[in-house]
Amino acid sequence: MKQKTTFTVVELFAGEGGFVAGFDKIKEWEHLAAVELDEEHARILSLIFPDLNVIRNDVAKVDWNKILKGTQVDCVVGGPPCQPFSRGGIYQNGWDDPRNGIPAFVNTVARIKPRAFLMENVAALWWKTHRRHIEDAIKQFENMGFKHTEAITLDAADFGAPCHRKRLFVYGTRVLHSPLIKTNNKNNYVGARQFLEPLLSKREPDGAPLPDWVKPKIAGTRGDIIIDCKQGNKIGKQFVSLDKPCFTLVASQGIRHRIRLGGKYYRMRAAEAASLQGMDARCSIEGIGNAVNVWQAKAWAKSIRDYLLSLEE
16 A cells, blocks of 8 residues: 555644644645634734635634545644633633633534544643543543543643743544654753844844842843743743743733843844744734744644554555
8 A cells, every 4th residue: 555645734723823834844744724713813824824725714613514625634733712721811711711712623623533633722721620621522532533532731842942831732543642752851952042142133122121129030141031021929030041941922922021132131022932932923922922832833743644654554
């Protein structure tokens, strides 16, 4: 039997392309469609990936028979909106939030019937408050034939990303397959310096110096990324050396994150944030802060490709 050389993937809740960019780095993947409801995110996604079939619609309302026309889908991936479950909103609407797209993701997998799937969201979903819902979703996936469905929390820095980003991944295969193997740890983490210095050297500083009462609390002298705006009791206390991975980027990093380099201060703009997430500089701050990290998406793309190749042997 001739081994397949390409595999098909559909991206749900595509945002501005974290998953798309990661899977695009593994040559065997062919993108069939990417669904994104937000008009601006969809516009940017089409701008960055002009050959991608971007469907601007609610995931729950897409007519997959019309889109796929009988084409076999090897993998469905997606990151439903995280706002209902992020630490800022975990004690608010949670599972009952109308933005909760996880049921739509589950239903779409049931309709498309791929050979594998991968869903991403914030690690808070695996906490006590919401864990039972994810366990229920896993049971639904198992009933669809994904006998090897698991949930695992992983940090993007463990896969070579220059920033930390702990996320919950729920993935399923119909035949047993090994999960991701970490490529990095605290002994060989990738620092943010090589990504930020080339960008900052091309523009003027645009961030005000930190107040004197904060400066003694900031460690390091070669340069730091600092959160120095309102964050509860952590005002002025969060920082990271440029020679280490940056902390998790958020959708509001443009007003919260400041970079100190050579005694000067810079606001983190979209270009800098995008470089740390592995995304295109044309992405928006919101799109970057809500996206799947590209290094991690690439690792998953390779792992799932290897799984599918093993089925062809």
